[in-house]
Amino acid sequence: MTVSLEQLRRCHVAVDLGAARTRVFVKGAGLVVDEPSVAAVNTRTGALIAVGEFAEKMTGRTPDYIRVARPVSGGTVVDVEMAQRMLRHLLGEKLRRQLRRKPLLRAAATTPHDSDPLAQRATIETLVGLGARRVELVDTLIAAAVGCGLPVEEPTATMILVCGAATTQVAVLSLGSIVTAERIPVGGNAIDHAVIQYLRHQHELMLPSQSVRPLQLALHGTGLTPDGPASTEIHGRDVATGLARSVVVETAAVRQALHTPLTAVLDGIGKVLRDCPPDLVADLVDGGITMVGGSARLPGLDELLRDATGMPVRIAESPDTCAVLGLGAMLDGRIQPLTLNPLAEAE
Structure with missing residues (x-):
């Protein structure tokens, strides 16, 4: 998975296949696709009905013969054929025609840290099926660090936290x-699930749809912070009767419900710091932790990490698109490699 910047500069397209969203960057055109990684299929005919935003809205609202599929899970392609069909429709005929004009189409793609060879192979096959003759894989952590402007090439420590679905x-x-x-099997979906379970067990309430982020629905964007509202009203379906019902939930109790999944994240950060050389840990006292990813905007998560680690924590300017924009910067040649032997040039 080691790839040089020179190899990346030869690539024409960069793809970030995430469990939540798929993003495509084309050299010279910028970010051209930013859609949910969802596809709706007619199980009777096998026809693709919808992809992206519209397919995500269909989640939980389809008849029996329509299946809403998610071909990517945890940054890994689990259904190569469906991922190819989804990408083909997201790109559109006009853009695919432009890419086919490249005599030797090269593509770059992000892959999770320590992903197994089968997962890497699935990503490569997905892009090869779209016409790529060569696919370069880049670690998501490096791509995200470049995308949020961290001095990755410098001999100083930078710490990044990629909060995926x-x-x-x-x-x-x-x-x-x-x-x-460290790769921790806890993301935004686990945090959402913790809220769903809390509402089900404590208030016997089911949220209307899993396509709506239940955490944001419950907390209105500010409930996780101590300065947010003390309580909020949530509409859902009664578990026993199946009728619509509203309950008033204390946000302090919701914060407690999220303690378990967030504890696993804190444990992973602690393990990384323990395995890191002392000189680099000293650098992190000033640099702190940079958060990227779709779940980085979870209200109060940065404060929780700041209190637990004692280090400064900041959220990247565009946390959702850092990985694909970092790949795009490598494709455009905006990242220069560090000169490791400057004395030779002086001679």
Whole structure:
């Protein structure tokens, strides 16, 4: 999975296949696709009905003969054929025609840290099926660090936390490489599930649809912070009767319900820091942790990490698109490699 910047500069398209969203960057055109990684299929005919935003709205609202599929799970392609069909429709005929004009189409794709060879092969086959003659794989942690402007190539430590839908990845980077990293099987979906379980067990209430982020629905964007509202009203379906019902939920109780999944993230950060050399840990006192990913905007998560680690924590300017924009910067040649032997040039 080691790839040079020179190889990446030869690529024409960069793809970030995430469990929540799929993003495509084309050299010279910028970010052209940013849609949910969802496809709706007619099981009777096998025809693709919808992809992206419209397919996600169909989740939980379809008849029996329509299946809403998610071909990507945890940053890994689990259904190659469906992922190819989804990408083909997301790109559109006009863009695919432009890419086919490339005599030797090269593509770059992000892959989770420590992904197994089968998962890497599935990503490569997905892009080869779309016409790519060569596919370069880049670690999501490095791509996200480049995308949020961290000095990855410098001989100083930078710590990044990629908060995905299915997994959370944390790493310490220095000199353009990963010094130590950890992949935690807890992400935004687990946090949402914790809220769903809390409402079901404590209030016997089911939320209307899993396509709506239940955490944001319950907390209105501010409930996880101590300064947010003390309570909020939630509409859902009664577990026993099946009728519509509203309950008033204390946000302090919801914060307690999220303690279990977030504890696993804190444990992963602690393991990375313990495995990191002391000199690099000293650098992190000033640099702190940079959060990226769709779940990085979870209200109060940055405060929780700040209190638990004692280090400064900041959220990237565009946390959702850092990984694909980092790949795009590598494709455009905006990232220069560090000169490791400057004395030779002086001679």
